[in-house]
Amino acid sequence: MFRSLKARLDFAVPAAATAGASGLYRPPVAGTSHALPFQRQGGEPAPAGASRSNGALAATGVSIAYTNSSTGEVTPAVSQIDLTVAKGEFVSIVGLSGCGKSSFLNAVAGLTAISGGTLVAGGVPITRPGPDRAVVFQRPSLLPWRTVLGNVIYGLELQGIPKREAHRRAAAYIDLVQLGGVEHFYPAALSGGMQQRVNLARALVCDPDILLLDEPFGALDAITRETMQKELLGIWETTRKTVLMVTHQIDEAILLSDRILVFSDRPARILAEIVVELPRPRPANVKALPAFTRLETRIWELIQETARGRGRL
Amino acid sequence: MSATPAIRLPPGRRVWRWFLDYGTGAAVILGLLLAWELAVRSGTVNPMFSSSPSRILVAGIDIARDGSLARHLLSSGYTFFVGFGLAIVAGVPIGVFIGWYGWANRAFSPLVSAFYTTPRIAMMPLFIIWFGLGLGSKVALVFLSAVFPLIVNMQVAMQNIDRDLKRVGDAYGASQWQLFRTIALPASVPFLLTGLRLAMGRGLLGVVAAEVFGGSEGIGYLIEYAGATFRIDVVFVGVFLIALFGIAMDRGLYALSRRLDSWKTAG
Numbered sequence A: 001m002f003r004s005l006k007a008r009l010d011f012a013v014p015a016a017a018t019a020g021a022s023g024l025y026r027p028p029v030a031g032t033s034h035a036l037p038f039q040r041q042g043g044e045p046a047p048a049g050a051s052r053s054n055g056a057l058a059a060t061g062v063s064i065a066y067t068n069s070s071t072g073e074v075t076p077a078v079s080q081i082d083l084t085v086a087k088g089e090f091v092s093i094v095g096l097s098g099c100g101k102s103s104f105l106n107a108v109a110g111l112t113a114i115s116g117g118t119l120v121a122g123g124v125p126i127t128r129p130g131p132d133r134a135v136v137f138q139r140p141s142l143l144p145w146r147t148v149l150g151n152v153i154y155g156l157e158l159q160g161i162p163k164r165e166a167h168r169r170a171a172a173y174i175d176l177v178q179l180g181g182v183e184h185f186y187p188a189a190l191s192g193g194m195q196q197r198v199n200l201a202r203a204l205v206c207d208p209d210i211l212l213l214d215e216p217f218g219a220l221d222a223i224t225r226e227t228m229q230k231e232l233l234g235i236w237e238t239t240r241k242t243v244l245m246v247t248h249q250i251d252e253a254i255l256l257s258d259r260i261l262v263f264s265d266r267p268a269r270i271l272a273e274i275v276v277e278l279p280r281p282r283p284a285n286v287k288a289l290p291a292f293t294r295l296e297t298r299i300w301e302l303i304q305e306t307a308r309g310r311g312r313l
Numbered sequence B: 001m002s003a004t005p006a007i008r009l010p011p012g013r014r015v016w017r018w019f020l021d022y023g024t025g026a027a028v029i030l031g032l033l034l035a036w037e038l039a040v041r042s043g044t045v046n047p048m049f050s051s052s053p054s055r056i057l058v059a060g061i062d063i064a065r066d067g068s069l070a071r072h073l074l075s076s077g078y079t080f081f082v083g084f085g086l087a088i089v090a091g092v093p094i095g096v097f098i099g100w101y102g103w104a105n106r107a108f109s110p111l112v113s114a115f116y117t118t119p120r121i122a123m124m125p126l127f128i129i130w131f132g133l134g135l136g137s138k139v140a141l142v143f144l145s146a147v148f149p150l151i152v153n154m155q156v157a158m159q160n161i162d163r164d165l166k167r168v169g170d171a172y173g174a175s176q177w178q179l180f181r182t183i184a185l186p187a188s189v190p191f192l193l194t195g196l197r198l199a200m201g202r203g204l205l206g207v208v209a210a211e212v213f214g215g216s217e218g219i220g221y222l223i224e225y226a227g228a229t230f231r232i233d234v235v236f237v238g239v240f241l242i243a244l245f246g247i248a249m250d251r252g253l254y255a256l257s258r259r260l261d262s263w264k265t266a267g
């Protein structure tokens, strides 16, 4: 049932190139069972080292603090984050559990209010969620009364896209996350990993400018996780979407990212910013490269340092 | 990734399962009825006070033959369904409203709690004065008995919406109405069904209480009149009919909830 993404892309890209660049959605080309809308961009090379002024996301001095509504106690979660993410860049955030990674991601999503600084996406200050951003949550958070298909089309439905069209778009992504055959299952009948893949498809199908991933593969077994990482890498290499991803897996961050931010312990600051200078597309043996291992060790040590401050070591 | 078909029990085992599910309860009831009958026949118990299953059956057939049973049933059924229906139509939206808006909750919760805990029958004299001895006062009592469990349950439903799911709705740009329609409403179904079951019980109580209180027809009146004239068998006919109706409604609502909540188990 599972056809490799690579094979499909090789097939789909030339077809896409003939389909014209405009139009939000290109109907499936005859002969392909499903075509992913983003594949129209597949042929174009990435804006190599896209200029920072062409920023998809800009944070200046962003702070987040939670106020306990009954005690009035203020917990600072994020402190003074400066960050510019270029269009098409893949940036990962690593850091200790509870340091404020999800808080920052949720602020970018427009779900959490910031208490200081400015946060701008696509030139517009972020005040609330918008169709230009989509979140893959840490917990699958599927609507339990909707089938897999119903969950995947949720965002499209809210945007008012007709059901038939939504179903057609969803089919491609359900295939992509390897859930073909269980479209009509309810979440209760899915494994945790399958639920998380629905969560991913639900965000991808909205075709956002910025994809926000909060430990998207945290709940998966090692093998499935690796497959999903490769899928995501493939998706990113074709779409060159701007991605901000939180992860606890250092190797995952290196494999996928252009840049990795190491967050300090709570309240999170950017402790270090590491540019991943590994070739793109990432070669199959990338994890065996000495540069990869060096990065891994360096990030590991940085995080360990933040843990030392907690008295954990 | 393809699903393996669910294992089906062989026919013999299925009959046995069905028997265990329904048969055990039925056997207990039948056993009790039999014991009752035997106790009366053997002279241990005076049928003057206890009647007996066979006498109840005969009395039931009698009043069914002369048409009075149908008249009482129709009257009670009418009162019940009008009151219960109005309670659903009013109670569900009111509960949703109070639960959904924080300010409405603060404003109306104390009032709802006060009503919820006051025995409604205490207001029957008022209703009779306001609506007369007929259908009006009886429906009012059923309505007020049934409406509060519905209000309270829908209110709780709105306040118990999974925050993660609400956040998903927010993240995908749902408007207030869309949040309500795609998340709050489906999430409230189990609460609605609990509310309906409670309201049903309270409503039945209301019907009987109203008819006992005053009036000239209905199962409650039948019971009251039979009691006053020492027709124990007829009293039991009324009691059993109410019990049967209650069980049927409860089963029906349970079946409905299994249907609506099929996502909890279905693949």
Ligand SMILES: Nc1ncnc2c1ncn2[C@@H]1O[C@H](COP(=O)(O)OP(=O)(O)OP(=O)(O)O)[C@@H](O)[C@H]1O
Binding pocket: A066, A067, A075, A076, A077, A095, A096, A097, A098, A099, A100, A101, A102, A103, A104, A138, A266
């Ligand atoms: N809604 C909230 N109200 C109050 N405090 C919160 C809230 N959300 C998060 N926090 C606190 O803010 C801090 C950062 O939380 P956050 O979820 O951002 O951590 P995280 O880095 O994503 O951790 P993890 O890796 O475990 O997911 C934590 O101390 C947490 O207790």
Ligand SMILES: [Mg+2]
Binding pocket: A101, A102, A103, A138, A214
């Ligand atoms: Mg988190």
